[in-house]
Amino acid sequence: MPILDLSTIAEDFNENPYPHYRRLRESGPVHRVKAADGQEVWLIVGHEEARQALTHPEVSKNWLSSGLYSDRETTEASANMMRSDPPHHTRLRKLVAPSFAPGRIESLRPRIRQIVDGLLDEMAARAERRADLIEAFAQPLPMIVICEILGVPESDQDDFRAWTAEIVAPTGVESEGAAWRDMTAYVSELTDAKRADPGDDLLSAWTMSREEGGDRLTRQELVAMALLMLLGGNETAVHLITNGMRALLAHPEQLAALRADPDGLVDGAVEEILRYDGSVETATFRFARSDLEIGGVLIEAGSPVLVSLAGADRDPARFAEPDRFDISRPARGGGHIAFGHGIHHCIGAPLARLEGRVAIRALVERFPGLAEDPDGPLEWIPGAMVRGVRRYPVRW
Numbered sequence: 001m002p003i004l005d006l007s008t009i010a011e012d013f014n015e016n017p018y019p020h021y022r023r024l025r026e027s028g029p030v031h032r033v034k035a036a037d038g039q040e041v042w043l044i045v046g047h048e049e050a051r052q053a054l055t056h057p058e059v060s061k062n063w064l065s066s067g068l069y070s071d072r073e074t075t076e077a078s079a080n081m082m083r084s085d086p087p088h089h090t091r092l093r094k095l096v097a098p099s100f101a102p103g104r105i106e107s108l109r110p111r112i113r114q115i116v117d118g119l120l121d122e123m124a125a126r127a128e129r130r131a132d133l134i135e136a137f138a139q140p141l142p143m144i145v146i147c148e149i150l151g152v153p154e155s156d157q158d159d160f161r162a163w164t165a166e167i168v169a170p171t172g173v174e175s176e177g178a179a180w181r182d183m184t185a186y187v188s189e190l191t192d193a194k195r196a197d198p199g200d201d202l203l204s205a206w207t208m209s210r211e212e213g214g215d216r217l218t219r220q221e222l223v224a225m226a227l228l229m230l231l232g233g234n235e236t237a238v239h240l241i242t243n244g245m246r247a248l249l250a251h252p253e254q255l256a257a258l259r260a261d262p263d264g265l266v267d268g269a270v271e272e273i274l275r276y277d278g279s280v281e282t283a284t285f286r287f288a289r290s291d292l293e294i295g296g297v298l299i300e301a302g303s304p305v306l307v308s309l310a311g312a313d314r315d316p317a318r319f320a321e322p323d324r325f326d327i328s329r330p331a332r333g334g335g336h337i338a339f340g341h342g343i344h345h346c347i348g349a350p351l352a353r354l355e356g357r358v359a360i361r362a363l364v365e366r367f368p369g370l371a372e373d374p375d376g377p378l379e380w381i382p383g384a385m386v387r388g389v390r391r392y393p394v395r396w
Helices: 018-026 047-055 088-100 102-106 109-124 133-138 140-150 154-168 173-196 202-211 219-250 252-260 262-277 349-366
Strands: 030-034 040-044 130-132 286-288 292-294 297-299 304-307 393-395
Touching: 040 047, 047 292, 047 304, 088 102, 088 202, 088 219, 102 349, 109 133, 109 140, 109 349, 130 133, 133 140, 133 219, 133 349, 140 154, 140 202, 140 219, 140 349, 154 173, 154 219, 173 202, 173 219, 202 219, 219 252, 219 262, 219 349, 252 262, 252 349, 262 349, 286 304
Parallel strands: 040 304
Antiparallel strands: 030 040, 130 393, 292 297
16 A cells, blocks of 8 residues: 655645545545654544544554654653553553543533633623633633642643643644653642642542552652643643634534524534544554554554544544534434544543533623634644644634
C-alpha cells in the first residue's frame, strides 16, 4: 500500500480535515500515512475499524514497551493510565473511577452553573459587547472547575492555563519542555502539601486513601493522575464549548430549535457537537504488539497506530448524512466515539458533558444576539490531536 504524505494534502487540513478524511475513507478505512513530523503511522478513519483498534488486545498504549522510542525521556507524567495497558491500567482506573462516577459529577452542577453565571455576567458588563469567547468563557470555566476539584489554589490557576495551552499547542520544543517541567514540579509539590495537610478535594482524597492501607496510588502515580486530569479535564471542555457554538452559529435553524426547547434538546445538542466536530481529532498513539489485521489491512508488529475519532464519526456506514449537523439526530449503535471507546474511554467524559450542557445552554439563553465577530481569520491549533481554534471573537 502506498504511503500518503498528509503534510502535502492541503494547507487547509487544520481548518477543515473532514473532506480529506472522507476521501481517505472512500478508498479504505486504514491507510499508511506520513504525519507532519515525518513519522510513518497507520491511520484509521473508518468507524467500525476505529472501534476495533480501540479495543484490540494487541494494540498497546504503552510506548515504553513499543521499542520505537528508546531515546525518549521518561518523566513522572509517564505513569498515567492513558499510557498503560492491563493489568496496570485496570488497577489505576479502578482506584480513581469512583471519583468520576456520574452521580458524583452531577452533584457539581450547582457550582458549575454558578461559575458559568459569573463569567457570563462579566461578559455582559462589557460596554463594547465583544469578547474572545475562549479567553472570556470557554477556557476559564473548565480550568476553574478542575482546579477546584483537585485542590489547586485560585492564585495558581493562571499558571495552569499557560502551561496547558503550551503543552496542547506548543510554540516551540524548548517552551513545551519547560511547561511540562514547571507543571510537573508544581503538581509534585502540591501532592506533598496535600499529604501533609489534606483538604476537601480530590487530590487529598487520593493521597489519604494511598496511606490508609490496601492497594494505593504511588506518589508518582498520584502526580501523573493529577497532570492527566488537569490537561484532559481542561482542553477537552474548552473546545467542546467553542466548537459547539461555532456549529450552532453556522446552523441558525439548529440554534433556534435549541433556544425553543433547551430542556428537550441540550443533551442531544452536546452529543451531536461531539460527533460532528469534537474537541479531540485523533486518539493518542497506540502500537501494534504483533502483526494484526484491521479493515483488511495488515499492520506490522511495532507499528504506531493513530485512530481518527473525527474521521470515524463522519463515517456514512455508521451515520446517515454524516456531514449534516442535526441536534435531534438519534443515537445509533452506541453513537459517536468522540471520548474514545473501550477501556480507555475518557474517564472525565461525564464532567465534560456536564460542563458543555450547562455552558452552551446558558450562552444561548443569555445572549440571543450572539454572533461571530469578523475580526480576521481564525487561527487553528496545529496538529491532529486537539481540534479547535486559539481565539474565537464574538459579539452580541
